[in-house]
Amino acid sequence: MNLIEEIENITDKCISCGFCESVCPTLGASQYNSVFGARGRVILADFALKNPDNDLELGDSFYSCLDCYACVNVCPAGVNAGVVSELMREFIVTGERGKKNPVAALIRESIMEYESPLGLKREAAEWADGISFQKSDTVIITGHMYQMMPYTRAINRIRKHIDESVVKNVASAMKNHISLIKLSRHFYDKKLKENMDADLRNIVAMLKKSGVEFGYLGENEPYPGMFLYDLGYREDFREYAGRFYNFLKENGVRRVITVDPHTHDLLLNGYPEYVPGFDIDVVYYTDLLDLKYRKFNDGITIQEPCHIVLHNNQFRALDILNSITDVSMPERNGKLNMCCGGPDELLFPDTAKNVSMQRYSELKEKSENVVTICPLCYNNLAYDSKVKDFSQFVKEMVID
């Protein structure tokens, strides 16, 4: 089946009932401009493929999808508008139709050239300064997610003052001078960097205390290629993922400990599809924790990560939180979970902000104390200091 057939095979099932619009976070965040909602994406994809002679601008609708998969869980016909968006990005990248997103293209260049979307190198490993790791065939893979957040926040602060068309023009121009991306190393949110570095150190400390033996590849740990995968550069991803896998094998790695849901989902489900013979075990760090905790009396609510609950993965984080405190689940939880908006931060910061504000107020209705279990969620929802990452909240509860 070719790509177009693959997409039509999904869109043909859609009955346009609009159920998916009731859960799609980007729709309300875009003032109900349907093309930024699940049903609109499916209808647009179908129209574009069935009417090849059109001059449609296809990019934004599909690039703005958060890939949260909330839509498929309410769709009576089993259509996943998130997957349609992923495939449409792949289609746009082939160059057959639609305009590529220059920011996405810039990120691609940087990953292929520097193994990091923002050209980070040493900066991605600074958090581990002074920590000693063991030599082991198990390594922690940070996926660079905690590390990138302070940089994307700073970039967005600058972007807020610049018109979107200028951003796209600058991104197009930078593509030919890709080394300029490294300038982003100098722009970061200092406070957030301290938090994120501390979170990673908390994770390592808890794993060590639980008796887990593991190593860390330091500044040699490549970025796992998530943006290539998410932005539709699937052929580039195939090559890149192969490189990543070989690197792990050369370093004798047999098992990886992931610390964020996006990298976890990618290594667990994406890699085996793209890397023949992928044979590395993937385990989420919460599932290795074996610790005693104090009680937290005030109760919390949580932001579940879409890449766990909506992408059909599992982890023990919720069991641990339940053993520490009363968890009031937000109105939308589990299979109806609402995304934090994080995946749109780089390309559609306004949408990301609108989604996160809505989610933040929903969470706050349930409890003052909010625990996130993903660096993207934390970055997007930490509008006050009562929002904490799992690693911080749980570490504070560990009985020494």
Add this chain to the structure above:
Amino acid sequence: MQKQETDAISELISKLGNKKILTTKEELIPFMKDASYITGKLPLAVCLPDNAGDISTILSVCNNYRINVTVRSGGTSLTGSSVTDFNGIIISTMNLNRILEINTSSRYAVCEPGVRIDLLNQELKKCNFFYPPDPASSRASTIGGSLSTNAGGLRAVRYGATKEWVLGMDVVVPDGHIIRTGEYTLKRSAGYDITALMIGSEGTLGVVTKAILKIEPLPEATAKLIAFYKDIESVGKSMNSIKSKGITPLIAEFMDLGTINSIRKNMEIDIPEYTQFLLMIDVDSPEEGLARKIQNVKSILEGFTDDVTVITDQNHMDRIYAARKGAYSALLDLRENNHQLVVIGDVIVPSSELASTMKEIAESINNDGMKATLFGHIGDGNIHANIFMDNTDEGRKKMEKLQMDIARAAIRHRGSVSAEHGIGTEKNRLLYEEYLERNSIYTLEIMKSIKKVFDPNNILNRGKIFYESD
């Protein structure tokens, strides 16, 4: 685009700003579809107002330039009523989506039209109240859309359709005036009931911008009884017997075997082998009287069948309710290929005529050589025939013929061609047929005169309810 169209759109943009007026093709394409099988025209523009003033501005500009306007909220219409058949613009009222007030002592809630029905009920549940109209699309359908189609749903047997639950509304009429119909009071006898006229008018008279809705306390204790049958006559007799004993269930639904099969797994109950039809009855009562009520209904049902299952576990009841609400959706899995559509019919007859009408409908399905399943709200006589249609010209013709045959059966049995989905553009001919059969085409003429009073230039939702050629 003609000059007057471009001028109108430029004026809309200059008055409302370009964020509220969509004009690029990719932004307009999604508005060509609703949940029906009908594809509308590409609108000239889509307006996304967020207050009544915006809507007033849009309508007066369009009225001046004679631009056609289609109103839309959740876009779950099954009759093509929220897409446009004519060159024109679409107004989406989804950004008017606040619940403005909930007043439990006076028993009303005030809502904007873009509030989805489930969301309203989620809020009302926090104070042990609910808004009874409950179309199976309640996850996505809205107050604005359901008022305009007089939506029904599973609870209509006890609570009636939407029209019983609306006290008043704010409406912008086509020349831009904002009018109030009705009030916050549970009773009112003050001139013509324009509120009632607006309900079910499918966006042809004005744009609803606020609604005052009646609300009810949640029923105290409930139970579900499911009875199984070999023939439809016994289903009808069971229902008649329950009603004639003075019991009005909360919900009374029937399904045929095709429908049962599509949701069999989700119901999690044992179904006897012989089953061809199933009757689902929900009863309520104060806690202390529930057991007696269950026993009463059970013995009535046992007069017509050997097998009756009683369910009192609330979670299980909720799961069965969700399965029944999802029955239309579940039928999608029975499509032979992705190009086949399931078109849902919506006739209604008096309850006492149900069994005989159903027999005739089954014969029509057979004679027309179509695949279709039946389910419906037996308590009020509403039968949904779900017709599997090949999406080709020939397939469509066959489906239309069957719809007409079913409609004629309903009319013969003193019923109507639409119980709750409305007419849209899909059922223009069926509506005409109904009045023709009743020898009352003049009723349609009166309706058209009313439309003229509200909308002398005929800009609003053209082609909906009354047939008009392009």
